[in-house]
Amino acid sequence: MLNYKVIFKIIGFLLILDGLFMFAGIPFSLYYNDNDVFTLLACGAGTSLIGLVTFYLTRNTDKEIRKREGYIVVSLGWVAMSIFGALPFVIHGSIPNYTDAFFETMSGFTTTGASILNDIESLPHGLLLWRSLTQWIGGMGIIVLSLAILPILGIGGMQMFAAEVPGPTKDKIHPRVRETAKRLWGIYLLFTLLEVFLLMLGGMNFFDSINHSFTTMATGGFSTKQASIAHYQSPYIHYIIIIFMFIAGTNFTLHYHILHGKISVLSKNAEFKFYLKIVIVAALAVSTALIVMNIYGVEKSFRDSLFQVVSIITTTGFITADYEIWGSFFQVFFFLLLFVGGCAGSTGGGIKVVRHYLLVKNGFSELRRLIHPRAVIPVRYNNQSVPNEIISNVMAFFLFYIFIFVIGTMVMSLVGLDFLSAMGSVATSIGNVGPAIGSVGPSFNFSHIPDFGKWFLSFLMLMGRLELFTVLLIFSPAFWKS
């Protein structure tokens, strides 16, 4: 029997936080004299109150939760926060359609960054901050989820990479989550503040610096400007954001070790080295092509290439140039980058670098196994043999990812999107990236997609963010048996 009480208790707790965070934008709205103060106050208070009542009604329950309740809490938590998080946009009227508001909020909490807004600058500051904050909260959630909760739930073959997380390794979720959360959130906060400071040094105002820092560190990609980072001309700002996107796409346990003086972890970590290689090779390929095509100068070619490559690989989704107008090859190339994803234990989404690494290594092993059928040829990661079950799980993850991408593309083509836009919208949603190709490319947004499509893409964002299996399990009959 599932312990529904503990599920509701945690959801209640999350809603209390959800509501409290809505207040965060109020000082800005007061300062800029915006008209959304009452909306934020009312929605924040209402959401917190509902959370408080839920929490109170379910207070008499054991605080330990088991795996099956864990899956449900994790999935429902994101949904509940988005359901309530969408309210300020609707009640204020800046996003009158609830479907649009839910899409935008789910896109926020999942750190996707796909938007339906056609005039971002017209929103009041409080709502803009709330929008950016959904991503920052989502990023916090994902760090704890990927480094503390999912490994315990056995999701996504990440068990062995989670072993590197500092903190006690117990079977019970509660103490471990708290311990890990405290250490990693400190790092998250530190980088966010550092980015705010550096962006302000480059001439970005305080409000925009905070917003962009929130959405950079979350690899979210919401901007306070309709033109995204292309709004800013300063190469300095572009480079700062490139650096922080790259940091946000790195495993936070590496940051933890580096900040404790163990810089050698970088050169020992196979995933990080592969991540660095992918970024360098992709950026060099794109910038070489751009320089040869001679559209921009050398520096701008390099910067635009690096920015777009890092932005898409880390699944941030900021934009300084539209790769679609560069030609067919770039369209294919950036579409493929939608599938890379950040490192495990980062705020990035997508398939994740470590999975690609293991798949490539296993591919070579498979060829060697054909030549030497009797030899035992394990896949090695960080000088350790990777157990077969993990390789199987990683391959199954990849196949599910492709499967959902394929089904999703069919659904979006039925909704009325052309082939490329259907593929792009699905790949960017499940990968939690933001921009894609076709009618959802960097120069466009998601406002033109029919309502059903928006709900469907929101669901894909959730699936992608929760490493597929969390959501897939809940929909599998085996989960509900006994």
Place this chain on the structure above:
Amino acid sequence: MLNYKVIFKIIGFLLILDGLFMFAGIPFSLYYNDNDVFTLLACGAGTSLIGLVTFYLTRNTDKEIRKREGYIVVSLGWVAMSIFGALPFVIHGSIPNYTDAFFETMSGFTTTGASILNDIESLPHGLLLWRSLTQWIGGMGIIVLSLAILPILGIGGMQMFAAEVPGPTKDKIHPRVRETAKRLWGIYLLFTLLEVFLLMLGGMNFFDSINHSFTTMATGGFSTKQASIAHYQSPYIHYIIIIFMFIAGTNFTLHYHILHGKISVLSKNAEFKFYLKIVIVAALAVSTALIVMNIYGVEKSFRDSLFQVVSIITTTGFITADYEIWGSFFQVFFFLLLFVGGCAGSTGGGIKVVRHYLLVKNGFSELRRLIHPRAVIPVRYNNQSVPNEIISNVMAFFLFYIFIFVIGTMVMSLVGLDFLSAMGSVATSIGNVGPAIGSVGPSFNFSHIPDFGKWFLSFLMLMGRLELFTVLLIFSPAFWKS
């Protein structure tokens, strides 16, 4: 050390056959008074002679070959036959460019069916028959390859399905190949003759019936008409070809058992049942959509749906209607069907139904493993547990397939194709189908593709036909180390 002599000896033998088969079209050319008699005589004699000399020079060698030589013979055999098979087209002048002729011939021998011809009816009958015959020979080759040779070479996780092939199971390739070949080629010939007879009953002339029967049974799809099967108005002809495409896409060992009275094998074979289900579900989906759209009448909607679905799934590639003009959803849907493929042990290409079956079953098992981490949950096929190594191999095959598809799409976009056409040309080449989407859709052909692209696609056809690993192995460094 590789025994190069035995490799050349077998290639020599294949070239003798290659040359002799070229003579087959001569009676037709004489009858129709065509101008290609001398070309066919000269090319046939020349090719046979070169084969004979090669065979003679390498006669003093052991006739047993080992695995590593097997991989090379299989790959080089297809290449050598295409290199010489292309000559009649060039020497006669109907395909003046050798790249085009090689593409057409490789497309023949790999039973792909992609064509560069813009006016098929202008070719003399002898060359047309040779063109169809390349597919029929390729089909013969593939039956033996997939049911007798590849299982011994350990390619593609097909070992356990090969166990059902009648005949002695020895480690030495030679006797087994001969035994299996004799039994299965009899069935192949029988079905071909039956189709010729039934097509002639429907009013198709003898020449066209032979050609279309050759290319149906090979799941090749070359037609003697520029408009493919759409040239024929007769629903009877359409239905006959649907039936024989379906037969050609079925495992030939099943046909062997059925012809020996064991009809029950059909209901016991999980792959066949899955194949049937995929065809039925896909055809119903497409025809329902077409009937709702009310473009054609009910019968024509059903027939066109069934024809195109069976043609693409079996990787034949005959066409009676252009699914691209039906809309975006159909474009996506038929593109996905390019990845299905026929049954193992059929003449069909692609990923193959049994692999999809195992992947789906393993997906469910993986979810159950997450819920019950300590339970052993094997994947079952035909009431047997499938060993883990086979599941791994099938997953690796699928991932290599996707990987090559992705790299191929990048290459073709660099060659200058738009995104959809790049994807389509690669998927249809590696899947050995024929038509695809975009500028290589059913209403177009491959003549507009730059030369480099044609060579590249020819290579993909070969890779796909040889179940990837055969060719991949030869390009892996581990293969050449002792």
